[in-house]
Structure formats: C-alpha cells, structure tokens
Amino acid sequence: MAVLQAKQDALAARIAALSFADKGWLGAARKAALDRLAAMGLPGRRDEYWRYTDPAGLNAAEPAPAALFDPGAEPQLFDHMDRVKLVFVDGVFDPRASDDPRLAGVEIERLTEAGGRDAHWARGLYGVLEAQGQQPVARPHAALNSAFATEGVLIRVTGRAKKPVSLIYQRTSEGSDAILHHCIKLEPGAELTLLENGPAAARFNKVMEVEVADGARFHHIRGQGRDHQRQAVTHIFARLGRESLFKSFTLTANGRLTRNECVIELTGDDAVAHVACAAVGDGDFHHDDTVFITHGAERCESRQVFKKVLMNGATGVFQGKILVQPGAQKTDGYQLSQSLLLDEDSQFLAKPELEIYADDVKCSHGSTSGAIDDTALFYLQSRGVPKRVAQSLLVLAFLAESIAEIESEDLAEEIRLRLESWLHRHEH
Amino acid sequence: MLEINNLHVKLEEEDKVILRGVDLSVKAGEVHAIMGPNGSGKSTLSYVLAGREGYEVTEGTATLDGQELLEMEPEERAAAGLFLAFQYPVEIPGVGNMTFLRTAVNAQRKARGEEEVSAGDFLKLIREKAKKLKIDAEMLKRPVNVGFSGGEKKRNEILQMAMLEPKMCILDETDSGLDVDAMKLVSEGVNALRDAGRAFLVITHYQRLLDHIKPDVVHIMAAGRIVKTGGPELALEVEHNGYADILAEVK
Numbered sequence: 001m002a003v004l005q006a007k008q009d010a011l012a013a014r015i016a017a018l019s020f021a022d023k024g025w026l027g028a029a030r031k032a033a034l035d036r037l038a039a040m041g042l043p044g045r046r047d048e049y050w051r052y053t054d055p056a057g058l059n060a061a062e063p064a065p066a067a068l069f070d071p072g073a074e075p076q077l078f079d080h081m082d083r084v085k086l087v088f089v090d091g092v093f094d095p096r097a098s099d100d101p102r103l104a105g106v107e108i109e110r111l112t113e114a115g116g117r118d119a120h121w122a123r124g125l126y127g128v129l130e131a132q133g134q135q136p137v138a139r140p141h142a143a144l145n146s147a148f149a150t151e152g153v154l155i156r157v158t159g160r161a162k163k164p165v166s167l168i169y170q171r172t173s174e175g176s177d178a179i180l181h182h183c184i185k186l187e188p189g190a191e192l193t194l195l196e197n198g199p200a201a202a203r204f205n206k207v208m209e210v211e212v213a214d215g216a217r218f219h220h221i222r223g224q225g226r227d228h229q230r231q232a233v234t235h236i237f238a239r240l241g242r243e244s245l246f247k248s249f250t251l252t253a254n255g256r257l258t259r260n261e262c263v264i265e266l267t268g269d270d271a272v273a274h275v276a277c278a279a280v281g282d283g284d285f286h287h288d289d290t291v292f293i294t295h296g297a298e299r300c301e302s303r304q305v306f307k308k309v310l311m312n313g314a315t316g317v318f319q320g321k322i323l324v325q326p327g328a329q330k331t332d333g334y335q336l337s338q339s340l341l342l343d344e345d346s347q348f349l350a351k352p353e354l355e356i357y358a359d360d361v362k363c364s365h366g367s368t369s370g371a372i373d374d375t376a377l378f379y380l381q382s383r384g385v386p387k388r389v390a391q392s393l394l395v396l397a398f399l400a401e402s403i404a405e406i407e408s409e410d411l412a413e414e415i416r417l418r419l420e421s422w423l424h425r426h427e428h
Numbered sequence: 429m430l431e432i433n434n435l436h437v438k439l440e441e442e443d444k445v446i447l448r449g450v451d452l453s454v455k456a457g458e459v460h461a462i463m464g465p466n467g468s469g470k471s472t473l474s475y476v477l478a479g480r481e482g483y484e485v486t487e488g489t490a491t492l493d494g495q496e497l498l499e500m501e502p503e504e505r506a507a508a509g510l511f512l513a514f515q516y517p518v519e520i521p522g523v524g525n526m527t528f529l530r531t532a533v534n535a536q537r538k539a540r541g542e543e544e545v546s547a548g549d550f551l552k553l554i555r556e557k558a559k560k561l562k563i564d565a566e567m568l569k570r571p572v573n574v575g576f577s578g579g580e581k582k583r584n585e586i587l588q589m590a591m592l593e594p595k596m597c598i599l600d601e602t603d604s605g606l607d608v609d610a611m612k613l614v615s616e617g618v619n620a621l622r623d624a625g626r627a628f629l630v631i632t633h634y635q636r637l638l639d640h641i642k643p644d645v646v647h648i649m650a651a652g653r654i655v656k657t658g659g660p661e662l663a664l665e666v667e668h669n670g671y672a673d674i675l676a677e678v679k
Binding site for chain 1: 478479480481501502503505506507511512514517518519520521522523527528529531532533535536539571588592
C-alpha cells in the first residue's frame with residue numbers, strides 16, 4: 001500500500017501544473033486517460049518493467065535542465081529529402097517553419113484544432129490503442145500523455161502518399177517539457193512514410209497511435225537528435241490489419257535517458273511488423289527499448305532487431321516480448337538484441353521473453369553482449385586499414401542488420417552516414 | 429628484402445617460447461618455402477611479422493627493405509609492403525568485400541602519400557583481377573569471407589594480394605583445404621604476381637603446392653628454428669621421407 005501511495009503522490013506532483021480542455025471528443029478521451037493514470041500511479045523502480053531504468057527523471061514534477069546542443073555544420077537529418085515538414089519547437093507547432101500540409105491522399109490536422117469537435121475519425125484511435133496497450137503491462141507515461149498532450153498531428157492516409165510526412169522536433173529551451181500525441185490511420189491499401197527527427201525538448205513525452213488497415217503499409221524512420229542531456233519517453237501503439245506492413249526504425253545517438261516503448265498488435269492474418277533500432281551511446285547515456293508484440297492472427301511475421309554500441313559507462317536496456325495468442329498458427333517471430341561494449345564500464349541489460357499459446361509457430365530470440373572481435377580487427381589492419389577506421393567498420397558492421405530494416409536505400413545510407421560521423425567523433 | 433635475425437618470440441600470456449632464434453634472408457624476386465612439422469612455429473613467424481597481438485619478441489630483429497617491422501602497427505607494415513595470406517581468412521559479417529578492399533587499397537595509398545583510386549577505376553581493376561581468379565561479382569558484393577567455401581576464401585586472399593600489390597607476400601598454408609583445381613587457380617594467381625621486385629615466403633606442409641609455385645629456396649623449420657636450408661630438392665626429400673631423417677641429421 002505504501003508503494004501505491006508513493007506512486008499516487010508522485011503522480012499528483014507530476015501533473016499539478018498540467019491541465020487540459022475537456023471539450024469535444026478529445027476532452028472525453030483525456031478524462032478516460034486520466035482515470036487510467038490515476039489507477040496506476042507513476043512507475044517506480046520496484047515495478048517489473050522499470051527494474052533496469054530509473055523513471056525518476058520522467059516522473060519528476062519539473063524536467064532536469066538540459067544544455068542546448070550545437071551540431072555545428074552537420075545538416076539536420078533528412079534535410080535533402082523532398083517531404084512535407086511539420087515543425088514543433090519545444091513541443092509547440094510552428095506553422096511558419098512548416099510546409100503547407102496538403103498532400104494527395106493524406107489528411108493532416110492539428111490535434112488542438114480537431115480535438116474540440118463533436119466527432120472525428122481520431123476518436124476511434126486517440127487513447128484507444130494506448131488503453132489496450134496498458135494490459136498486461138502498465139505504461140503510466142503513455143496514459144499521462146493521452147490525458148495531457150498539448151499538441152500533435154492527426155494523419156489519415158487514404159492513398160499512397162507521394163512523399164514522406166516529416167515531423168521535426170526542434171529545441172530552443174533548456175527546460176522545455178513537451179507532451180505530443182499523434183494519431184495515424186492508414187486506410188486499406190494506403191501507404192505512408194513518416195519521418196521524425198530532433199531532440200524535441202529537455203524532457204519529451206510522445207505517444208504515437210497507428211492503425212494500419214488491411215493491405216496498408218507504414219514506414220517509420222526516426223532520429224532522436226544528438227543532444228547529450230535530453231530525456232525522452234516515447235510510445236508507439238500499433239494495430240495491424242490483414243496483409244498490412246508496419247516497419248519502424250529508430251536511430252538514437254546520445255541522450256541522458258531514453259525509454260522507447262513499442263506495442264504492436266497483429267490482428268489480421270498475414271500482417272508483418274518490424275521494429276529496429278541502432279543506438280550509440282558515449283558516457284552519460286541510458287537507452288531502454290521496451291517492446292511488446294502480440295500475434296493475434298495466423299501467418300503473421302514479426303521481427304525485432306535492436307543493436308546498441310556502448311562506451312564510457314553507457315547503459316543499454318532491452319525488454320522485448322513476443323506473445324503468441326491461441327490460434328495464431330504459423331506465427332513467425334524473430335527477436336534479436338545485441339550490444340557491442342567498447343569498454344568494461346558500459347553495460348547491456350536484456351530481458352527477452354516469449355509467451356506462446358499456439359502449437360504451430362516459429363519463434364526465435366537471441367541476445368548477446370560482446371566486444372570488438374580482435375581477430376577481425378587484426379585482419380583489417382593487416383590489409384592496411386588503420387585501427388580507428390577498422391574499428392568504425394566493425395561497429396558499422398555490427399549495426400548493419402538493424403539498418404538493413406530500412407527499406408529505402410537512400411534513408412538507410414543517410415542513417416549509415418550519421419552513424420559513421422558519430423563514430424568518427426567518438427573515437428576512443 | 430626481408431631480413432630476420434635471431435628472432436625469439438614467446439606467447440604474451442604464458443611462458444611458452446615458440447621461436448628460438450630464426451634467421452632468414454629473402455631477396456627481391458625470390459620465392460622461399462618454409463616447411464616443417466606441426467608446432468614448429470611456422471604460423472607464429474607469419475603472425476609476428478604481420479603484427480598480430482599476443483606475442484612478445486624477446487630478442488632479434490626483422491626488417492623489410494631496411495625498415496624495422498617489429499616497431500610498426502600492422503597497418504603500417506601493410507603500407508610498407510608486407511602481406512599475409514591467412515591460413516584461416518577471417519569472416520567479417522556486415523562489411524562488404526568490395527568496401528573492405530577499397531578501404532584497404534586507399535588507406536595504403538594514403539599512408540604512402542599516393543592519390544586514392546577513384547571508385548570507377550577501382551571497380552574496373554577489381555573486376556579484371558577477380559575474373560582471373562574466377563571470383564564472380566556476387567562474391568565481391570558479399571560480406572568479407574562470409575559463407576565462402578574454403579577455396580573461395582583462399583582465392584579471396586589472393587585477390588586481396590593482387591589488388592594491394594605488396595612487395596613481400598607471406599602465404600600461410602594457402603594450400604590447406606584446397607582441392608586440386610582450386611590449388612591450380614590459386615597458384616596461377618600467385619605466379620602471375622611473381623616479378624623481380626617482389627618476394628614470397630610460402631609456408632606449407634606439403635610439397636604439392638611447390639609443384640605449382642616453384643621455390644628458389646626451401647627451409648625446414650623445427651622447434652622454433654630454421655634447421656636446414658636447401659634448394660627445391662629439399663621439399664621432395666620431405667615428401668618422400670618425412671621430417672624424421674632431417675631432424676635426426678641436424679640433431
């Protein structure tokens with residue numbers, strides 16, 4: 001009971017300064033989310049899913065200040081791409097920096113504008129997938145987000161989008177505390193590539209709910225910025241229809257605390273879900289991927305590829321679960337979580353889980369921690385490749401399997417180049 | 429070209445002495461073979477020359493064209509013209525064969541103050557050399573040695589040698605794991621590189637490789653030393669009588 005009280009107290013402190021409008025469909029969804037949140041309280045270290053990651057920084061009433069980061073001459077991620085840009089500065093939508101959101105086959109609206117109406121398609125999505133994702137594992141920061149999100153976009157895709165929609169999260173304040181909530185609905189047969197990049201805020205809480213209807217395809221590529229001190233908790237909740245495809249890749253370089261949760265439900269037969277991440281951390285870096293994939297239909301494929309390169313005391317966490325429900329026959333589930341520890345001060349904590357209630361399935365998982373292979377290093381050096389270049393080659397090789405999850409060769413190359421320059425800057 | 433004087437080497441981690449005073453002198457244009465029973469120190473010699481970690485040189489010197497090899501990093505030795513064809517070529521998942529070779533060629537050129545090879549010229553050159561070794565385009569695209577057969581790995585070593593054009597080539601049991609046809613192909617690759625400015629040190633257990641790559645000098649190594657040196661006939665003697673006679677003779 002004491003723990004519960006502590007959680008309630010933490011919650012009261014966390015939300016004391018937050019408020020929301022209770023009008024329209026959104027107001028109703030927010031109230032429901034607040035009720036969920038009140039029943040859970042905020043997470044504590046004794047919660048099973050927070051054993052490896054201290055939620056204190058996320059729970060705190062105020063965000064810890066995070067120094068602004070100057071990326072120098074390096075252009076922003078995706079800069080060269082033709083895309084529809086929607087810019088948020090410290091969590092506030094910046095219409096002047098954003099593009100005209102009109103794009104054939106795609107409807108884009110701001111959450112704050114659409115939320116006050118009586119009816120809206122997003123009503124069936126906002127907080128709905130999040131609420132479903134609260135079982136069997138509580139995700140209080142996602143409920144908090146649904147209750148108090150100040151901004152977000154609602155994207156409905158009815159055709160094949162000609163170019164990507166790009167959410168850009170800039171940061172100009174050392175103390176910003178941003179809560180964004182996006183809903184994305186892909187109608188049957190639709191296709192969209194969604195890009196996200198930038199540090200967003202000193203503390204960033206983001207939820208993205210994605211409905212991928214029958215035969216639709218959703219590609220998601222994000223980079224979480226290079227800011228060293230920012231903190232972030234993000235959730236993706238996705239529901240996949242028959243023969244649909246969901247692919248999400250995340251690049252995380254630096255960040256004091258990152259918790260990326262991904263909750264996917266495969267509800268239609270023959271659906272495919274891939275989630276991948278390449279994380280590189282040097283020093284004060286804690287990066288947690290928590291994934292829950294539920295196979296609820298036949299012949300679905302899920303793939304998790306998480307790779308982390310850690311040095312100078314950086315910590316990586318992976319908690320990944322595949323749940324195969326009764327009747328989800330011919331499930332093909334794959335889960336890989338690996339870390340490359342470049343020194344003895346860094347650590348990787350992994351908790352892979354499989355829970356299977358169908359008898360004709362193929363599920364595999366592997367989790368490893370290792371150092372750079374000395375034999376391979378010597379082989380490269382013996383051909384004249386300088387040690388630091390050889391090391392970078394081997395680190396990139398280690399990350400390659402996650403980058404390979406990006407379908408677009410252009411985007412994959414861009415991510416690869418980013419990692420290469422990061423490695424160059426963090427040679428040790 | 430390669431001068432080794434009184435080289436003594438022990439394992440770094442344990443008190444095991446492997447080389448006990450190796451003397452060897454290889455001149456430009458020559459092909460030397462080193463034969464010897466298992467555990468005589470042949471592979472250690474090749475690793476020490478290439479700069480692998482884990483060995484401690486307790487005495488002696490090794491120079492390549494007058495440059496002290498043992499002081500250099502492995503990549504500096506490579507840039508100076510040393511090449512080791514590995515007995516067990518290393519698989520490197522995630523690094524494309526082509527990327528690897530281009531990085532290596534250009535790193536060496538850069539170290540020598542030469543201009544880098546353009547992507548186009550490199551591609552032309554590697555295709556031409558790969559064709560001679562019957563290495564197809566698909567193999568060039570694959571990760572370094574991953575999923576290669578034993579023969580493919582050895583051919584890939586020779587391709588690297590052909591692309592890097594080293595002065596001093598050490599072949600460590602390049603014949604092991606090769607069938608007759610592959611051995612012929614590899615030997616042709618090596619012979620094509622023979623010229624007056626280049627020398628070879630061929631480490632092998634068997635005389636049969638030396639039928640294809642004809643040595644000028646044959647050395648027998650035993651217990652960390654070169655115990656006998658002679659012409660090609662020495663290899664034939666080993667083939668017929670084994671090492672026992674020679675070892676008894678030098679004792």
